[in-house]
Every structure is written in structure tokens, then in C-alpha cells.
Amino acid sequence: MRSRNQNENHQNNNPPTKPKHADLSETVLQAKKLSVYYGETLALQEVSMDILKNSVTALIGPSGCGKSTLIRCFNRLNDLIDGCRVEGKVIYRGKDLYGSKIDPVAVRRRIGMVFQKPNPFPKSIYENIAYGARINGFKGDMDELVERSLQRAALWNEVKDKLKTSGLSLSGGQQQRLCIARAIALKPEVVLMDEPASSLDPISTESVEELIHQLKHDYTIVIVTHNMQQATRISDFTAFFNAKAGKNGKRFGYLVEYDKTEAIFESPQEESTKQYVSGRFG
Incomplete structure (x- = not known):
């Protein structure tokens, strides 16, 4: 059995890419040796992982391990942070x-x-859906789009x-x-959610x-x-992230283990994953 330090080095040098027990589902998004810096400070180190189509992938781990930083990379929201x-x-x-010819707005x-x-626009319920679609050039039946989006978000009735x-x-929920209806009105393929129920x-x-269970079909x-x-309860796959101190003493996040959710919670392969999901730290 590896010592914990050896184990962490192993994880960092050989990050898992695909969930080990996943089938051959289509890959939609791939992070390849993705690192993020704020100024000169490393925040996330060399994450490589595949996100599979029509699935829910949960990112878990203690605060400061780079989970939110990672998903903001997936639609280039980190571009809006000075020094990132x-x-x-x-x-x-x-x-x-991140290619030179890619338009970040089109990515989003x-x-x-x-x-x-929750951050609704200070507009009517109708305009919360219609506004984004309108400024993105939607030319179809707006009433139909608003109704369909609210129905898919289980809010229409x-x-x-x-x-x-x-x-x-409206209430918080x-x-x-x-x-969520506003996000799917633009007909994205991927929806990123940063702790959407925490408040x-x-x-x-x-x-x-x-x-979320309903939406993953589309x-x-x-x-x-x-x-x-x-x-x-909600995810098909789970990626566990941890953090450790770099040479400058500041902590950065890294991917430890990525697998089907039941494997992560019932039979994790890495000791730090086992400790986290059992509540021994975090």
C-alpha cells in the first residue's frame, strides 16, 4: 500500500481522464492538462478529464480545490477575471x-x-427568458420559446x-x-451548475x-x-478534487479520482477520496 504522500504524488502525476467504469458514451467536453493561474499563483494543476454526453458529472472536494475554477474554464468565464x-x-x-479564433460569447x-x-434579471418573468434569446439573435416565436423553456424548467404551471x-x-427555488430556464432558452448542449441549491x-x-434528473436526457x-x-442522488459520475500547498505555500487544486458515482462513494481507489467521502476531512 502506498503512503499518503506517495499516493498524492501518484494522483498528481497521473490524473485520471475517463471514469474507469464508464461505458463508451460520447465525450462532449475534454480538459487536457488544464492549469489555471491567478497572476503568478497556481490555482488548479493539470486537470485532464472527459465529460460524457447526457450525463450528470459532480465535482466534489474541500473548499479551495478548484472546482468552481474548473467549470468556469469550460465556458471561458475565467476570461472575465483580471490576471487569470x-x-x-x-x-x-x-x-x-481557447483557440485564437474562438469567440467566448459563442462558447457561452x-x-x-x-x-x-439565483440571479434573475430585474425584469419580468417573460423578459428573463426573452431578453437573452433576443440579444443573441433569436428570430423565432418568442412566446413559444418562453413557454417551452419554462416548461422544461418545471416552472410553467x-x-x-x-x-x-x-x-x-418569485421564491428562491x-x-x-x-x-435554469433562462440558460436552456439559448439551447446549449452543456449546462454548468455551481452549487445551484446551496442557498x-x-x-x-x-x-x-x-x-436536473429530467434535464440530463437532453x-x-x-x-x-x-x-x-x-x-x-443526482450524478452519474463524480470527480474528487483535493488541494495541497505548493512551493510558495499557497494551495492549489488537483484531480484525485474520477469514476462512476457509486464507485467513488462505495469503493474509492485513493485513500484521500475514502477519507473525504467518509467525512474524515473537508
Whole structure:
């Protein structure tokens, strides 16, 4: 058996790419030796992993291990942070999203994002859906798009008679489902979710989790969560990240283990994964 230090070195030098027990499902996104720096400070080191189509992939690990940093790389939101530098590649449908000819705005249309706290626009429920579609050049039937998006977000029946009221008037759980409807209105293929239920009550959390189960039939979902029970409930695959101090004393994140969710929680291969999922640290 390896010592813990040897084990961590092994993980860092040979990061898993595909879930070991996955079938041959189509790969939608690939991170290839992806590292992220804020200024000169390393935040995430050489992550390589494949995200599989029509699946829910959960990213778990202690605070500061780079989970949110990673998903922001997947749709180039880190471009908006001063001093952020990304090395390596993110491949989507055969194209490197960090290539010189790639338009980040176009990337975000194909790879949507739902944030930790619900953030509806200060507009009507209808305009929360229509506004993004309109500025992105949608020319079809807007009423149909709004209704379809709200239906897919399991919100239509609750708001169909008050579409002109402010999105901010909704409950927290409804607001988060409105934000999900807004994201899928642009017809992305991938939806990134950064702890989408962390600020919600248990009933609203259950509604969002049920929605995620429904959405994976049409979308590929990557979700950051600190709630390990949530990861077991909603995800097909789980990637465990950890953090350690670099030579400058500052901590950076790295991928430890990536597999089917039941394998990560029931028979993890790495000692640090076992300790984390059993609640011994984190």
C-alpha cells in the first residue's frame, strides 16, 4: 500500500481522464492538462478529464480545490477575471475553446451556466427568458420559446398566469429554476451548475434535483456541490478534487479520482477520496 504522500504524488502525476467504469458514451467536453493561474499563483494543476454526453458529472472536494475554477474554464468565464491565465486545452466537439479564433460569447451560448445564488434579471418573468434569446439573435416565436423553456424548467404551471410580474418576486427555488430556464432558452448542449441549491431550502433543493434528473436526457450537466448526499442522488459520475500547498505555500487544486458515482462513494481507489467521502476531512 502506498503512503499518503506517495499516493498524492501518484494522483498528481497521473490524473485520471475517463471514469474507469464508464461505458463508451460520447465525450462532449475534454480538459487536457488544464492549469489555471491567478497572476503568478497556481490555482488548479493539470486537470485532464472527459465529460460524457447526457450525463450528470459532480465535482466534489474541500473548499479551495478548484472546482468552481474548473467549470468556469469550460465556458471561458475565467476570461472575465483580471490576471487569470489558463494553460492546457478544453476541447468541445473537436475544437479547442481557447483557440485564437474562438469567440467566448459563442462558447457561452453552447455551454450555459447556472450560479450558486439565483440571479434573475430585474425584469419580468417573460423578459428573463426573452431578453437573452433576443440579444443573441433569436428570430423565432418568442412566446413559444418562453413557454417551452419554462416548461422544461418545471416552472410553467407556477408562473403562466403572471409572466409580466418581476422575476425577483418569485421564491428562491422558483428563481433558480427561472435561471435554469433562462440558460436552456439559448439551447446549449452543456449546462454548468455551481452549487445551484446551496442557498435553497430542502423543498426547493428537491425541486432543483428533480429538474436536473429530467434535464440530463437532453443536456450534459456538470455540477459543483459540497453536498455529498446530493452528489449521490443526482450524478452519474463524480470527480474528487483535493488541494495541497505548493512551493510558495499557497494551495492549489488537483484531480484525485474520477469514476462512476457509486464507485467513488462505495469503493474509492485513493485513500484521500475514502477519507473525504467518509467525512474524515473537508
